[in-house]
Amino acid sequence: MSLPLNVRAALVSVLLLAGFLLVWQGATAGFGASSGGLPAGMDPEYAKLMGLTATTGKSAMPSPVDVGGQLLKLLSDPFYDKGPNDKGLGIQLAYSLGRVLLGYGIAVLVAVPLGFLIGMSALMSRALDPFIQVLKPISPLAWMPLALYTIKDSGISAIFVIFICSVWPMLLNTAFGVASVRKEWLNVARTLEVGPLKRAFTVILPAAAPTILTGMRISIGIAWLVIVAAEMLVGGTGIGYFVWNEWNNLSITNVIIAILIIGVTGMVLDQILAAVARLVTFPE
Amino acid sequence: MASFDKFRRGSRFFSSSCSCGEHGSQSEHDLAANMTGGEEERYSSFVETAVMRALFPHTPSRRAFLKSVGASTALAAVSQFLPLGDVTDAFAQGSGALEKKDLKVGFIPITCATPIIMAHPLGFYSKQGLNVEVVKTAGWAVVRDKTINKEYDAAHMLSPMPIAISMGLGSNPIPFSVPAIENINGQAITLAMKHKDRRDPKDWKGMKFAIPFDYSMHNYLLRYYLAQNGIDPDTDVQLRSVPPPEMVANLRAENIDGFLAPDNIAQRAVYDGVGFIDILSKEIWDGHPCCSFSSSREFVTTNPNTYAALLRAIIDASAYAQKPENRKQIAEAIAPANYLNAPVTVLDQVLTGTYADGLGQVKKDPNRIAFEPFPYDSFAIWILTQMKRWGQVKGDVDYAGIAKQVFLATECASVMKDMGLAPPASTKTIVVMGKPFDPSKPEAYVDSFAIKRI
Numbered sequence: 001m002s003l004p005l006n007v008r009a010a011l012v013s014v015l016l017l018a019g020f021l022l023v024w025q026g027a028t029a030g031f032g033a034s035s036g037g038l039p040a041g042m043d044p045e046y047a048k049l050m051g052l053t054a055t056t057g058k059s060a061m062p063s064p065v066d067v068g069g070q071l072l073k074l075l076s077d078p079f080y081d082k083g084p085n086d087k088g089l090g091i092q093l094a095y096s097l098g099r100v101l102l103g104y105g106i107a108v109l110v111a112v113p114l115g116f117l118i119g120m121s122a123l124m125s126r127a128l129d130p131f132i133q134v135l136k137p138i139s140p141l142a143w144m145p146l147a148l149y150t151i152k153d154s155g156i157s158a159i160f161v162i163f164i165c166s167v168w169p170m171l172l173n174t175a176f177g178v179a180s181v182r183k184e185w186l187n188v189a190r191t192l193e194v195g196p197l198k199r200a201f202t203v204i205l206p207a208a209a210p211t212i213l214t215g216m217r218i219s220i221g222i223a224w225l226v227i228v229a230a231e232m233l234v235g236g237t238g239i240g241y242f243v244w245n246e247w248n249n250l251s252i253t254n255v256i257i258a259i260l261i262i263g264v265t266g267m268v269l270d271q272i273l274a275a276v277a278r279l280v281t282f283p284e
Numbered sequence: 285m286a287s288f289d290k291f292r293r294g295s296r297f298f299s300s301s302c303s304c305g306e307h308g309s310q311s312e313h314d315l316a317a318n319m320t321g322g323e324e325e326r327y328s329s330f331v332e333t334a335v336m337r338a339l340f341p342h343t344p345s346r347r348a349f350l351k352s353v354g355a356s357t358a359l360a361a362v363s364q365f366l367p368l369g370d371v372t373d374a375f376a377q378g379s380g381a382l383e384k385k386d387l388k389v390g391f392i393p394i395t396c397a398t399p400i401i402m403a404h405p406l407g408f409y410s411k412q413g414l415n416v417e418v419v420k421t422a423g424w425a426v427v428r429d430k431t432i433n434k435e436y437d438a439a440h441m442l443s444p445m446p447i448a449i450s451m452g453l454g455s456n457p458i459p460f461s462v463p464a465i466e467n468i469n470g471q472a473i474t475l476a477m478k479h480k481d482r483r484d485p486k487d488w489k490g491m492k493f494a495i496p497f498d499y500s501m502h503n504y505l506l507r508y509y510l511a512q513n514g515i516d517p518d519t520d521v522q523l524r525s526v527p528p529p530e531m532v533a534n535l536r537a538e539n540i541d542g543f544l545a546p547d548n549i550a551q552r553a554v555y556d557g558v559g560f561i562d563i564l565s566k567e568i569w570d571g572h573p574c575c576s577f578s579s580s581r582e583f584v585t586t587n588p589n590t591y592a593a594l595l596r597a598i599i600d601a602s603a604y605a606q607k608p609e610n611r612k613q614i615a616e617a618i619a620p621a622n623y624l625n626a627p628v629t630v631l632d633q634v635l636t637g638t639y640a641d642g643l644g645q646v647k648k649d650p651n652r653i654a655f656e657p658f659p660y661d662s663f664a665i666w667i668l669t670q671m672k673r674w675g676q677v678k679g680d681v682d683y684a685g686i687a688k689q690v691f692l693a694t695e696c697a698s699v700m701k702d703m704g705l706a707p708p709a710s711t712k713t714i715v716v717m718g719k720p721f722d723p724s725k726p727e728a729y730v731d732s733f734a735i736k737r738i
Contacts, residue, residue: 049555051557085623
């Protein structure tokens with residue numbers, strides 16, 4: 001085997017995908033498709049009132065071909081707007097991204113400076129630790145009723161929930177990164193009589209940047225997880241609402257498409273931050 | 285009065301030639317109205333009578349009081365304490381300029397919301413000069429919170445919800461009002477296919493049922509049905525609050541054995557071959573209210589004209605939906621993703637009442653769902669008795685007082701009259717599973733049940 005590792009990995013990936021699709025197709029096809037007709041003894045008038053699943057035994061699970069066809073249909077017209085409850089996938093995605101970026105942006109603005117302060121003070125770091133540990137694992141769905149009740153606006157509540165869920169990993173990582181800047185570098189800075197502000201920006205920030213970016217990368221993942229849950233609950237617009245609306249219609253095809261799109265978007269967001277992280281990483 | 289005549293004259297839904305439908309022409313009507321003291325007096329007497337009744341529910345003592353001090357003195361005294369003018373004005377000025385034209389109305393995607401939803405695609409809102417956005421909402425708690433937060437001007441709620449909100453059950457007490465019921469009947473008990481030989485409720489011990497919300501007719505009707513059959517709904521079975529779309533999925537996964545749910549969910553379970561319709565809710569109580577059109581009292585008093593126009597649109601839409609010949613068109617209008625997002629076949633079966641029961645039979649029941657908007661006080665009193673029965677409210681309940689405050693029967697009647705529709709008689713006989721209900725003796729009714737949580 002003289003192929004480079006990357007190519008071989010890609011090949012295995014493609015094979016795995018093809019195998020998965022094949023099994024999926026095989027598992028969903030073949031139910032009742034052979035007979036085509038109605039089950040014995042079923043009144044045709046009755047059958048007209050029933051779904052295909054009940055009459056022909058067609059699997060409720062769509063085949064990959066169904067999903068592919070529907071995906072093409074949805075992607076061919078992503079920006080239609082048929083009223084407040086029915087918008088194209090592109091518009092829904094834009095709403096979700098807008099909310100995530102807003103909530104996440106506010107979280108960055110709060111978490112990075114605060115994490116700096118906590119990281120530079122051992123006392124604050126210990127004192128705040130129990131609060132952060134308690135608040136960190138709370139699910140977005142648990143925050144939602146409280147947010148709706150106090151903020152009294154569902155749009156802002158969704159953004160608040162993204163903020164509150166994505167702030168903690170960044171806060172912890174920033175504090176950790178700042179606290180673990182090597183003592184030698186700080187001592188050199190002190191020997192050269194660098195002022196505290198200059199020290200923060202020219203020594204600590206570059207040294208802690210990779211850790212901070214790691215925190216931000218974890219946080220964007222969480223923010224994207226949260227938005228789907230939040231939109232399913234609050235409704236109106238967004239990819240989470242799309243999932244809920246299609247679930248309401250028990251349309252598994254559209255739910256699978258939404259899952260696919262949520263996954264791809266999450267990956268893109270993660271890769272963007274990974275690229276930024278590579279920019280600020282330095283060899284030691 | 286004058287300004288909404290223009291809507292009606294061109295309307296194909298009303299064939300009468302004057303605005304109330306009782307006179308041969310508009311001029312005759314006006315003459316009659318002048319002779320009886322005109323619109324304003326009629327409105328205020330409606331409201332005043334209602335208030336006096338609420339204050340003195342005992343008829344002989346009310347009459348004695350009015351006799352001794354004189355009606356006008358009594359009213360003047362009462363209006364010192366109650367902002368009577370507000371409510372009267374709200375309905376008398378119903379024909380003035382609209383305070384607010386762009387409205388948001390929330391709904392849950394079930395067929396109960398038919399009048400609220402169809403009023404949008406079929407133009408009943410725009411006919412009243414309103415630009416209404418109907419917004420689909422994920423669950424009852426969210427509808428409640430968004431309406432309380434004023435994101436929605438009005439909303440589709442389960443009829444016990446505005447009563448619960450006004451009384452502060454499950455939220456802060458905020459006065460809410462129900463000027464119109466959305467639908468009567470239209471629910472069903474659906475069971476998983478594996479129970480098709482176990483349809484006697486006496487055998488249902490240990491089963492798990494889903495209901496849409498604690499403060500729902502579904503909860504009270506299912507509890508009533510179980511209790512009448514000797515099953516204690518709190519100890520013998522499990523009742524779970526599950527959002528309607530999750531019900532079919534849960535039934536398929538056998539997490540629940542059945543549900544009493546709004547249509548189109550019940551029919552959807554049949555359509556997907558997951559369950560069968562055991563009984564329609566009308567077999568428990570024929571003519572029971574289900575969902576309501578609600579808004580906060582604050583919205584009513586600050587936007588009286590808008591509110592009246594909104595109410596006219598809903599009553600108008602209900603009257604249209606009540607006619608069997610329109611049902612097919614409505615099913616098609618509300619099926620798209622922007623509204624219910626459900627297969628037309630399913631909606632058709634619910635609305636026309638010709639449906640597959642899931643066991644291989646085609647059944648016909650044109651009254652499976654009906655749209656009669658009148659919010660009888662006795663509906664609210666019945667709901668309150670069940671809240672009391674199942675321990676959702678404790679202590680003394682002012683049955684008639686709360687019913688009058690929340691269910692605006694007099695106001696609905698006056699708007700219906702103005703639209704040329706005949707409001708029904710103000711009382712309605714209620715018989716639930718053969719047991720008659722007397723709204724004047726709610727406590728005795730609660731006491732009469734063997735299974736209760738008091």
